[in-house]
Amino acid sequence: MNVTSIRLESNPITSSKWAHRPAHRRSLLPPRNVVICSLKPPSSSLSVAESASTDSLSRIGSLSQVSGVLGCQWGDEGKGKLVDILAEHFDVVARCQGGANAGHTIYNSEGKKFALHLVPSGILNEDTLCVIGNGVVVHLPGLFKEIDGLESNGVSCKGRILVSDRAHLLFDFHQEVDGLREAELAKSFIGTTRRGIGPCYSSKVIRNGIRVSDLRHMDTFPQKLDLLLSDAASRFQGFNYGPEMLREEVERYKRFAERLEPFIADTVHVMNESIAQKKKILVEGGQATMLDIDFGTYPFVTSSSPSAGGICTGLGIAPRVVGDLIGVVKAYTTRVGSGPFPTEILGQGGDLLRFAGQEFGTTTGRPRRCGWLDIVALKYSCQINGFSSLNLTKLDVLSDLHEIQLGVAYKQIDGTPIQSFPADLRLLEQLKVEYEVLPGWKSDISSVRNYSDLPKAARRYVERIEELVGVPVNYIGVGPGRDALIFK
Numbered sequence: 416m417n418v419t420s421i422r423l424e425s426n427p428i429t430s431s432k433w434a435h436r437p438a439h440r441r442s443l444l445p446p447r448n449v450v451i452c453s454l455k456p457p458s459s460s461l462s463v464a465e466s467a468s469t470d471s472l473s474r475i476g477s478l479s480q481v482s483g484v485l486g487c488q489w490g491d492e493g494k495g496k497l498v499d500i501l502a503e504h505f506d507v508v509a510r511c512q513g514g515a516n517a518g519h520t521i522y523n524s525e526g527k528k529f530a531l532h533l534v535p536s537g538i539l540n541e542d543t544l545c546v547i548g549n550g551v552v553v554h555l556p557g558l559f560k561e562i563d564g565l566e567s568n569g570v571s572c573k574g575r576i577l578v579s580d581r582a583h584l585l586f587d588f589h590q591e592v593d594g595l596r597e598a599e600l601a602k603s604f605i606g607t608t609r610r611g612i613g614p615c616y617s618s619k620v621i622r623n624g625i626r627v628s629d630l631r632h633m634d635t636f637p638q639k640l641d642l643l644l645s646d647a648a649s650r651f652q653g654f655n656y657g658p659e660m661l662r663e664e665v666e667r668y669k670r671f672a673e674r675l676e677p678f679i680a681d682t683v684h685v686m687n688e689s690i691a692q693k694k695k696i697l698v699e700g701g702q703a704t705m706l707d708i709d710f711g712t713y714p715f716v717t718s719s720s721p722s723a724g725g726i727c728t729g730l731g732i733a734p735r736v737v738g739d740l741i742g743v744v745k746a747y748t749t750r751v752g753s754g755p756f757p758t759e760i761l762g763q764g765g766d767l768l769r770f771a772g773q774e775f776g777t778t779t780g781r782p783r784r785c786g787w788l789d790i791v792a793l794k795y796s797c798q799i800n801g802f803s804s805l806n807l808t809k810l811d812v813l814s815d816l817h818e819i820q821l822g823v824a825y826k827q828i829d830g831t832p833i834q835s836f837p838a839d840l841r842l843l844e845q846l847k848v849e850y851e852v853l854p855g856w857k858s859d860i861s862s863v864r865n866y867s868d869l870p871k872a873a874r875r876y877v878e879r880i881e882e883l884v885g886v887p888v889n890y891i892g893v894g895p896g897r898d899a900l901i902f903k
Contacts, residue, residue: 421840429780457706471902474889475504483726486703487796489711489750491776491783492629492743493808493892495519498536498699500900506694509535509546509686510701511729512719514585515557516612517701518776522897527568533558535699538570546682549581550719551625551727552615555671556587578675579682581731582630585615586640586664588647588654595651616645616718627679630672637665683731690736698726698737705750706798712840715754723800726734742802744793744808746876749774749783756820756845759786772812787850790883795836797886805884805886807877808892811899816855819876823883824849853879861894877903 460500464719484501486492499521502508510517515532522528523539533553547553562572570892587699589611597609618624623646625639641661648656689696705711712723727734747768750756760768765785766773774783795803813819826847827832837843863869869877869891877888891901 439760468731474902475501478504478695480693481690481698481732481736482739482741483698483700483723483737483740484743485698485700485800485802487705487722487742487744487793487800487802488748488789489705489754490701490703491518491749491751491755491774492745493806494700494743495521495531495536496808496892496895496897496900497741497743497806497890498697500897501697502537502540502543504695505537505543505697507544507546507686507689507696508535509548509682509696509698509730510535510551511548512550512696512721512725513701513717514552514610514612514615515554516610516717519699519701520895522895524897525545526896528569529565529570531561534561534572534576537697537699538565538572538575541571543575546578546685546730547576547578547582548682548686548730549579550682550725551579552583552585552612552619553578554585554587554590555668555675556609560673573677576678577680577682577685578627578678578679580626580679581683582627582873583615583619583624584627584629586625586643587611588644588656589614589618591654592647595653614647614717622886624883627675630668630675630679633665633672636668637661640664640668641822654874675766686730686732690732698730700725703743704799705792707799710795710799712754712843714839715752722796735786739803739891740800741806742797742800742805743806743808744788744796745772745808746788746813747772748786748789748792751776751781751783753806755840756784756786757821757825757843757846757848758789759784768812771815772809787822789822789882790880791822791825791833792836793880794884797884798835802886804887804889805880806890806892807880807888810873810877810891811859811861811893813876814856814858814860816858819853819855820850821853821879821883822848823851851879862898863893864898864901866891866901869901 484494484498486494498508517532517538519531521527521531521536521539529767533547535545538545565572581886590609592614593609593611596614623642625643629636629639644656644661647654686696700721702717704722706717707722708716708718709720720728723740726737748758759765768785769782775781776783798799826849827833828845828847853876854872856872858870860869860873877891880887889903891903893899893901
C-alpha cells in the first residue's frame with residue numbers, strides 16, 4: 416500500500432485522545448498542540464553504526480547464556496521473528512508471563528505462517544526445548560489447538576514443550592468474565608483481548624486460582640473449581656452457573672489432565688539445571704513494557720510484568736544470571752485498545768500507515784492505532800529494562816514517506832519540559848509533543864540485507880534513534896520473512 420500521502424503539515428494531526436472514542440469521532444477531533452523542531456546536526460563523534468560489528472553469527476554467539484527478547488512499546492513489535500531466528504543458537508526458549516493474549520507471528524523456511532499465542536516461538540527449531548513458565552496463565556484448549564496445528568504442519572511437539580506445574584489454569588469462564596467486566600466499564604473499557612487474562616491473574620492474586628499441579632489431584636479439583644465458579648457467579652449477574660456446568664467442566668478437565676501430563680514439569684528445576692549445565696536460554700516476552708502492570712499506562716495495561724523483572728518471577732531464575740536483553744521496537748508506534756497514545760496519527764494518515772504495515776492484531780484481528788515513533792516512551796522502556804541492544808522492526812513500512820517524524824520530547828501546555836514518561840493520564844492527555852523531522856528515503860528496502868546498502872536517509876533515521884536513546888540498534892527488520900533482517 417502506498418503511503419505517500421502521509422505528509423507533514425505545519426500542524427500535523429496527532430493526539431493522545433483515547434481509542435474508546437468511536438472511529439468516526441476520532442477522525443474529526445481537532446489536532447492537538449505539537450511543537451516541531453528541526454533535526455539536530457549529527458554528532459561528530461564515532462557513530463554507533465561505524466563501531467558496531469556486522470558479523471551476524473559473531474553477534475548472536477556473543478549473547479549471554481541467559482538472554483531475553485522483550486517489547487519496548489505497547490506490544491505487537493515483532494518479537495516472535497527475532498526469537499525464531501535466535502532460537503537456532505539457544506538450547507531453551509522460555510515464556511515467563513502473559514497468556515494467549517500474546518500473538519507471535521513467525522514463518523518457517525518455506526514461508527509458511529504460524530500464529531502462536533502460548534507456545535514459545537522457538538518451536539520451529541527442532542533442537543530447541545520450549546518452556547512455558549510459572550508466570551504464564553495457560554488456557555488448555557488453546558494450547559492443545561496450537562499443538563495440533565503445529566503437529567499437522569510437520570512440527571513435532573512431543574518432548575519439546577514443558578508446562579510449569581506452578582502455572583495457573585485459565586478457564587473458559589475467565590474469558591466470559593473478561594467480557595462482562597469490559598461491558599461494565601462501558602466507555603472506560605480497558606480494551607483487553609477478552610481472552611480471560613485479567614480475571615485469571617485476579618484469581619491467582621486473591622489466592623483461589625487453580626494451578627497445573629492441581630490436575631494431578633482430581634479428588635479435590637471439583638471443590639476448587641466450584642469455588643472459582645461460585646465466586647464469578649456471585650460477582651456477575653450475567654454469569655449463569657449451576658451443577659451441570661461444574662460436572663461438564665470436571666469431566667472435560669479430566670481428559671485435559673491426561674493429555675497434558677507428559678508436558679508437565681517442575682520448570683524452576685529445569686531452568687536452573689539448564690543454567691548449571693551451561694545451556695543457552697532465550698526468554699521470550701509477551702506484550703511489552705508500556706503495558707506492564709506497574710510501569711505501563713495504568714489502568715490501560717496487561718495484568719503481568721512484561722518487563723525485565725518478570726523474567727525472574729515468571730521462571731524462578733536469579734537476577735544475576737540474566738544477561739543481554741534485546742528490546743524490540745517498531746520504526747513507528749502502535750497500540751490496540753484504549754489508553755493514551757501521545758504520538759498517534761488520526762484520520763487518513765493513521766489509516767494509510769495501518770494498511771501499509773498490516774497493523775491488525777494476531778490474537779484478535781483488531782485494527783491497531785498507529786503513530787510516529789515515541790522516543791520518550793522508548794527511552795523510558797530502555798531505562799526500566801537495561802537493554803543491551805535494540806531490534807528495530809518494520810523499517811520498510813516507512814519507505815514511501817517523503818518525511819518522517821520522531822517524537823523526541825514532551826512539554827506541558829505552558830512549555831515546561833517533562834523529564835520522563837509520566838504516570839498521570841491527565842497529563843498524558845494534555846501534553847505537547849516536540850518532533851524532529853527527518854527526510855524519507857522513497858525507495859524499497861525490503862530486499863536489502865547489509866546495513867551499508869540501506870539508503871542514506873534510512874541509515875540516518877536508525878542512527879538518530881540510537882543517538883537519542885543511547886542504545887545500539889543491532890537488528891533491523893525490513894520485511895516479514897525470516898531472512899528479512901539486517902544485522903548491524
